[in-house]
Amino acid sequence: MLAEFIDLFDSHNTRVVLTGVTLLGVCSGVIGVFLLLRRRSLMADATSHATLPGIALAFLVQPAFGFAPRFLPGLLLGALIAGLLGMWTIQAIQKVGRIREDAAMGIVLSVFYGFGICLLGIIQTLEQGGASGLKGFIFGKTASMLASDAQLISVSALLVILMVFVFYKEWILLCFDDDFAGSQGWPVTFLDGLLMGAVVVVTVIGLQAVGLILMIALLVVPPAAARFWTDRMSRLLLLSGLFGGGGAFVGAMISASEADLPAGAVIVLSQGVFFVISMFFGRRRGLLGKVVRHQALGWTVRKQHVLRTFYEAFEDKGVTPNLERARLSFETLLKARSWTRFRLGIMLWHMKWSGWVYRHPDGTWGLTRDGWPRAARLVRNHRLWELFLIHYAEIAPAQVDRGADRIEHVLDPAVVDELERLLKETDRGVPMSPHPIPWGEGI
């Protein structure tokens, strides 16, 4: 397998094609970020389908101008014109016919594509096997790509990447808040047209490599995958370009070594793998991270509940009780809250390991010198929050406990300061509970 790959690199043509496809992946990933943020991803799908009649018409017309029917720059020019025309038609239909964007895109996508397919049929009847070369534009055909084709792709891709550098700040403003951009005097229509124009160019140069049906994936999948990893625009562009380029490179390599696998499909699949991995393991929004954070919060909350239970059981027996005697049996703790025997057990042993509680030889549990101030601080925050709710949110004291339970665990020090200021509770003491503690008498 590896030897095969190395062989592939020996051919100049393959190297150039690989470079071209990789650059295509990078630039569609980068421009796709803006498309995604402007919520226009489907627009790219509609325009890529709309390019087909342009290609077919160029094929029919080129001989009249003295070119070969399959002269590539001419075909791509036809695709570009048809793509722009499709995009413009979508906007025109919306304005004139008062039809929503999704419907307008559906109409343009299907009608243009249908027209293109009809033209391909006509070409087939005119000339024996003439349309077979054009079918490559539908599904993509890297294998037959020439070095000159790849060079065209590379140059265009680099130009689009350059555009992103040049209009970086303007396009961010356009995507984030176009009303504000307009009020500042930025030509919103022009910037929008420029962005969508760049998208059409990327679509057209990608036709040969991945085909018009799958082109949308190159523009959508890498940015969506990158979004799981970061909340910063610059990193998002970088990652999306990396995923796009990486997926395109891997896909093209696999397809080049297995002649039966169409490049477009393999490229899209490899990018899809990046997406799935990102969805699960993405640092910012990945599923795994979410589950871990949620579990960690639940764990912290439950440990704090145990500490509070100890404190509240002994608080009216003096502020610093005799730690030796302030112990609770497992059964008492179990009754204090709705936790299971198993969970409480794990929690106590974990807290013992952290040094907050200890286990007396008689089987009861108590707070350590380290655990007691912790518990006091927690209860204090809890009560401050309760007081805040009572005084400022007009909530009946009986209903307070539940609300405080949920919020106090995420109180940050700034909020605690604010509460202290509001309630003039600036001494470090723990205020009395504003409501009777339901199980306190039983101990």
Next chain:
Amino acid sequence: MSAVSPLRIDDLTVAYHRKPVLWDIDFSANPGSLTGILGPNGAGKSTLIKACLGLIPKASGRVLFFGQPYETVRERVGYVPQRETVDWDFPVDALDVVCMGLYGRIGWLRRVRRDHKLKAMEALEQVGMADFAHRQIRQLSGGQQQRVFLARALVQDADLYFMDEPFAGVDAATEHAIIEMLRSLRSQGRNILVVHHDLQTVPAYFDQVMLINTRVVAAGPTAEVFNNENLRKTYGGRLTLLDQATHALARRDQPGEPLEHI
């Protein structure tokens, strides 16, 4: 100089699909005033602002800022859109958003430099948000998001501000902070027009009000204009004669069409 109104609207009409949303609006703001724009939902308050800023086309009429058309005095006018109009999931932090207020001054093709960021940081400090400069904007509360928007307007250093519902969905502390900020802006001789919903706070907040419901019901000093009679005219009986007339007009043009989806 003080004789020139910071905002003068003459005969402004705006229509969506031939249905008038604003009808024959005349208004003149006093220099150095805090004006409340009031009216029921769908009365055209946001539309009025957008038409003034040239974001949507006018059917007729003229708007002058400091005696000049908007295009020539753009940098003297600031705008705070409604908070819900943007995607708060956007991959930028609070400081980035505030920097956007400087883009106009930075100009085409240039990067945001360190001194721009320092200026944006100052504005964040003014609204008490300096500690949150590097938070992604989704992680801010509604009130904090509104403060970021205000900071973005502050860095514009404009002489006239339009603010579309800056008090919507914010906590009491933020509302207090915002109104204090608006008052200090006014004391510097700047002009502020605020779309507002809470009628109770109107006399305390604004020295001028404009009651609109498609047309101007009343406009002038709060003490003179803000009374039950005018409020009833603005809010009471939603389907006024004018409403019926415009509905009928629009229906005749486009049979069976939903009238608005904007």
